[in-house]
Amino acid sequence: MxxxxxxxxxxxxxxxxxxxxxxxxxxxxxxWRSATGRLQAWNDRCPHRGMRLSHGFVRGETLAxxxxxxxxxxEGGCKHIPAHPALTPxxxxxxxxxxxxxxxxxxxxxxxxxxGSPPAVSGVQPLRSVSLTCDLAAVLAVExxxxxxxxxxxxxxxDGQGHDVCLLVQNNPAGLTLHALCGVRxxxxxxxxxxxxxxxxxxxxxxx
Amino acid sequence: xxxxxxxxxxxxxYKVRLMAALVGVKMDLxxxxxxxxxxxxxVEFAQLNPAGTLPVMVDGDMILTESTAMLVYLAKRAGPQxxxxxxxxSAAQVQQWLAFSGRLAASLGMARLHDMLLYKxxxxxxxxxxxxxxxxxxxxxxxxRFAGGEWLVGDTPSIADIACFPNAALSQDGGxxxxxxxxxxxxxxxxxxxxxxxxxxxxxxxxxLSPTPKVA
Amino acid sequence: xxxxxxxxxxxxxxxxxxxxxxQRRVTQLLGQPITVELQKGAIVVTGQGGALHxxxxxxxxxxxxxxxxxxxxxxxEALEPCRRLVDVGVVRVxxxxxxAVENFLxxxxxxxxxxxxxxxxxxxEVNRYEVQIREDSDEVWATKVTFYQPQAAxxxxxxxxxxxxxxxxxxxxxxxxxxxxxxxxxxxxxxxFVQPLTEELCDVWPWMALYDDVTPQAELxxxxxMIFLQDRSILENQIPRLLPLDPGMEIPTQAxxxxxxxxxxxxxxxxxxxxQMVAA
Numbered sequence: 001m002x003x004x005x006x007x008x009x010x011x012x013x014x015x016x017x018x019x020x021x022x023x024x025x026x027x028x029x030x031x032w033r034s035a036t037g038r039l040q041a042w043n044d045r046c047p048h049r050g051m052r053l054s055h056g057f058v059r060g061e062t063l064a065x066x067x068x069x070x071x072x073x074x075e076g077g078c079k080h081i082p083a084h085p086a087l088t089p090x091x092x093x094x095x096x097x098x099x100x101x102x103x104x105x106x107x108x109x110x111x112x113x114x115x116g117s118p119p120a121v122s123g124v125q126p127l128r129s130v131s132l133t134c135d136l137a138a139v140l141a142v143e144x145x146x147x148x149x150x151x152x153x154x155x156x157x158x159d160g161q162g163h164d165v166c167l168l169v170q171n172n173p174a175g176l177t178l179h180a181l182c183g184v185r186x187x188x189x190x191x192x193x194x195x196x197x198x199x200x201x202x203x204x205x206x207x208x
Numbered sequence: 209x210x211x212x213x214x215x216x217x218x219x220x221x222y223k224v225r226l227m228a229a230l231v232g233v234k235m236d237l238x239x240x241x242x243x244x245x246x247x248x249x250x251v252e253f254a255q256l257n258p259a260g261t262l263p264v265m266v267d268g269d270m271i272l273t274e275s276t277a278m279l280v281y282l283a284k285r286a287g288p289q290x291x292x293x294x295x296x297x298s299a300a301q302v303q304q305w306l307a308f309s310g311r312l313a314a315s316l317g318m319a320r321l322h323d324m325l326l327y328k329x330x331x332x333x334x335x336x337x338x339x340x341x342x343x344x345x346x347x348x349x350x351x352x353r354f355a356g357g358e359w360l361v362g363d364t365p366s367i368a369d370i371a372c373f374p375n376a377a378l379s380q381d382g383g384x385x386x387x388x389x390x391x392x393x394x395x396x397x398x399x400x401x402x403x404x405x406x407x408x409x410x411x412x413x414x415x416x417l418s419p420t421p422k423v424a
Numbered sequence: 425x426x427x428x429x430x431x432x433x434x435x436x437x438x439x440x441x442x443x444x445x446x447q448r449r450v451t452q453l454l455g456q457p458i459t460v461e462l463q464k465g466a467i468v469v470t471g472q473g474g475a476l477h478x479x480x481x482x483x484x485x486x487x488x489x490x491x492x493x494x495x496x497x498x499x500x501e502a503l504e505p506c507r508r509l510v511d512v513g514v515v516r517v518x519x520x521x522x523x524a525v526e527n528f529l530x531x532x533x534x535x536x537x538x539x540x541x542x543x544x545x546x547x548x549e550v551n552r553y554e555v556q557i558r559e560d561s562d563e564v565w566a567t568k569v570t571f572y573q574p575q576a577a578x579x580x581x582x583x584x585x586x587x588x589x590x591x592x593x594x595x596x597x598x599x600x601x602x603x604x605x606x607x608x609x610x611x612x613x614x615x616x617f618v619q620p621l622t623e624e625l626c627d628v629w630p631w632m633a634l635y636d637d638v639t640p641q642a643e644l645x646x647x648x649x650m651i652f653l654q655d656r657s658i659l660e661n662q663i664p665r666l667l668p669l670d671p672g673m674e675i676p677t678q679a680x681x682x683x684x685x686x687x688x689x690x691x692x693x694x695x696x697x698x699x700q701m702v703a704a
Contacts, residue, residue: 012353013390017416018397021387028663047675050662057416066412067658069536069548082421082548083532083679093675128350131388177388188354196347216646217653239642243649244439244513247642324656326516326627380657383518409653413539421546 004150005101005108005118007168007179008041010126014107019063021054023172024098024109030054031100031107034061041100041109042076047093106168106179119151124166124181127191130199132176136169138202139178158182159190210235212278213256213264215242217324219317219374220275221263222408223309227279227370229406231287243325276306279367292366301361305368311341312375319382320375331383338384342392345376349391358398365402373399378410426454429694431490433595434497436617436629438485439511443467452621453489454697460485483511483631484617497563497593501613501633510641512630512648519659520698521596521620522667522690524628527655528598528616529590529682531571537654540574544583547572550679557689564592564689566682577612578639578647580605592686595695596620607635614648623698624665628652666700673700 008022008031019032021044028044030053038061044054051067058064062079064071070089071080078093099110101118105126108118132139140146145154152167164183169176182191210228214221214237228235240262241247249260257264257273265272265281272278283290292302315337321327322334348360360368377396379386386393399405400414407413431454438449438460444467449460458471469476469487477488479496486496501507517524527533532550534543553569569588576586589601589611596618601611613633618626630648668674669691676684690699 009390013394015394018394020390020393021385045663048677049674050664050668051658052661052663055412055657055661057414059416059420064415066415066536068530068532069415069545081677082535082545083550084677085549087677129388129390172387174385174387189351192347192350192354196343216650239640239646241642241645243645244442244511245642245645323518324516324653326514380660407539409650410657412537412654412657415536415539415545418545421548 003111003114005110005114006150007106007118007170008109009107010129010179011102011105011107012126013129014039017058019054019056019058021052022107022109023170024111025171026173027098028052028054028173029098029109030056030063031109032058032063034058036061039100039102039107040076041098041107042072043096043098045095046070047078047095053095105181121151121166121168121181123183124164125184125188127180127182127188128195129177129179130195131172131174132178132199132203134203134206135176138206139167139176139198142201142205143198152178156194158186158194163191165191165194211238211266212236213238213240213253213262213266215240215248215262217409218242218262219320219378219408220261220313222374223275223370224263224265224278224282225408226374226406227282227290227367229404230370230402231282231285231290232404233282233286276309276367276371279306279371283367289364290367290370292368293362298361302366302368305360306371308341308344309371309375312338312345312372315341316375316379316382316384319384320378321382323382335382335384338379338382342376342379342384342386342389345372346389346392349395353391358395365399369395369399374408374411381410426697427694428490429493430454430595430697432488432493433490433695434479434486434488434492435594435596436484436619437469437487438467439513439629440467440480440483440485441511443485451619451627453487454620455622456489458487460487482615482617482633483509484629497561497597499593499599499613499615499633501611504633506635506637507613507633508636508641508644510632510634510644510648512632512645512652515628515630515649515652515656516621517626517628517656517659518624518665519626519662520624520665520667521618521626522698523659523662523665524618524626525592525596525598525616526667526683526686527659528600529566529592529686530680531569531588532679533655533658534571534573537658538651542573542576542651543571544574552678553681555681555685557685562693564590564682564685566590566685576603577605577634577636578643579636590682592689595690595693595697596626604635610635612636616652620698626698664700667698668700669696670700670702 022029022031029041030044031041044052046065055066062071062073069082073079076095076097078089099114101108104121146152155162163186166181168179180195212235265278319334322331359365460469469478479486535548555566567589573586574583586603591599599615604612615631617629
């Protein structure tokens with residue numbers, strides 16, 4: 001598979017001091033925002049005993065593992081091992097960092113050496129992320145106005161009016177996730193209902 | 209003192225322990241050997257609660273066997289602001305969520321008992337119903353966020369939030385991940401950050417709230 | 425194909441009291457279906473190929489699907505008349521049975537996973553302790569382990585520096601000895617007996633032999649279940665699910681000497697059910 005930028009969440013869902021699980025093409029990631037707002041995406045595995053770092057906790061500019069409290073700082077280097085407070089951890093203890101960029105209210109991830117910027121999604125505002133139990137084909141089949149592959153875009157009827165929507169496609173191990181954005185003039189509650197209805201129609205199509 | 213017949217791993221018992229801690233009410237906890245002893249199904253326990261469920265709250269001559277009723281009792285006595293706003297719509301919405309919390313228990317709660325304590329039943333159905341309930345909770349909390357709201361009803365946390373919190377926060381114990389529910393995740397964090405919050409097994413302490421220890 | 429070394433070991437498969445009370449347990453051992461039940465007053469474990477070797481000890485039924493390489497390990501303390509023996513009950517965990525045992529041997533996680541009970545920041549340091557593989561019994565032992573604990577046991581009042589000894593007595597069973605809050609001349613004994621259902625799924629049976637004649641049984645059970653359920657959410661989120669025996673896969677420190685010895689002991693004895701040999 002060609003490496004490309006993947007949307008793994010919306011900025012609004014990752015405040016300062018929070019870590020969440022993310023994904024890039026089958027890789028599990030811990031995506032986190034430091035106290036000052038710095039965003040990072042790392043391999044979701046503490047090198048010590050394999051615990052998911054997305055279950056960890058953010059203190060200041062560091063992410064710590066929930067299991068033994070190992071502390072990781074900028075670029076994934078281990079800064080502190082609580083069981084040995086006086087020890088300076090060897091520089092070889094690192095978590096693999098991914099490229100992580102915030103743009104248009106969307107959190108994008110890619111391998112660290114990825115060149116260029118994520119695709120722009122202008123003219124729309126972040127709405128919400130939803131997961132689906134069906135595949136993308138079912139979504140496209142019930143809403144022909146949406147065009148595209150990784151970025152679905154089109155004008156759809158929300159509250160009886162045509163509004164621009166944009167759905168960023170993320171294929172996770174557990175299924176399909178869509179990060180939805182909508183036209184700036186659309187009512188967010190109505191747009192949210194439209195997204196839920198789209199999901200319902202697509203999943204029912206598969207069930208039938 | 210209020211007496212609570214309690215089991216440490218029960219989400220419903222925790223709901224009441226948490227509420228009591230938040231409003232500052234001390235209770236006398238009576239541990240019941242729910243597992244492996246199944247003491248809640250014993251003849252002795254049936255005299256207290258014929259339904260054989262936990263928790264049971266006893267205060268004087270009052271016996272309560274529904275955890276949401278216990279939330280009302282604790283809030284009314286020690287923290288009326290936890291009952292939610294007084295207008296008709298808000299009061300009804302609080303009741304709506306108290307009833308909805310029963311759906312979380314009947315789906316996510318059962319999936320958890322299946323995966324953890326080997327309860328027999330249709331695990332796929334419980335997980336599917338759990339996802340369906342979480343989708344409703346996620347939609348409601350997301351719409352509240354659009355309007356700047358952080359809690360299920362009103363501008364402050366209420367018994368509605370506490371009623372729904374345990375089974376939502378423990379969903380992974382039953383094999384249901386919260387990864388796909390960002391608004392639910394942020395809401396559970398807000399509850400875990402409340403002053404006087406207490407945890408239970410499966411819901412870890414927010415260590416970020418305590419300061420980094422000084423390194424010698 | 426499961427190695428003969430694995431098949432010739434003893435594994436816990438049920439709580440004896442439940443089987444004696446007439447319950448029939450349909451379960452798995454090493455990926456094979458088994459049934460544990462009472463037949464004419466005797467506990468019988470039946471697999472696809474017939475009856476398994478059975479023994480009853482420490483509140484539990486133990487089975488060996490092969491030819492037992494040795495008797496079940498002894499816990500002499502279990503026979504002391506004044507001890508309270510507590511069957512804590514089964515808890516299922518989606519992890520390798522070996523990861524469940526390794527976590528039981530670990531103290532460095534106490535401040536973060538059992539916060540304000542078995543540990544608390546800033547008391548995170550793990551002092552040097554001694555680890556050996558005892559030749560006579562072929563067991564892994566860790567001794568002279570100490571750790572500061574805010575509430576070491578149900579009967580403990582306030583924080584104490586607790587002393588521990590750890591012992592791996594079988595591939596999926598370990599026992600710890602820790603400071604008894606009520607007596608200076610004896611240890612509390614806590615066991616973790618792990619039934620490998622498959623390589624990535626296990627039933628865990630914690631068990632205790634305590635000097636505590638005050639605390640109600642239900643509270644003792646609740647305390648130990650609380651501790652183990654705090655571990656469960658860790659165990660279900662370690663990657664990979666299998667325990668890596670390849671030294672390059674995970675990074676231990678001096679605090680992990682017991683875990684290092686356990687992994688070596690498993691590898692040397694060919695007890696690799698639930699283990700990952702090479703990095704995937």
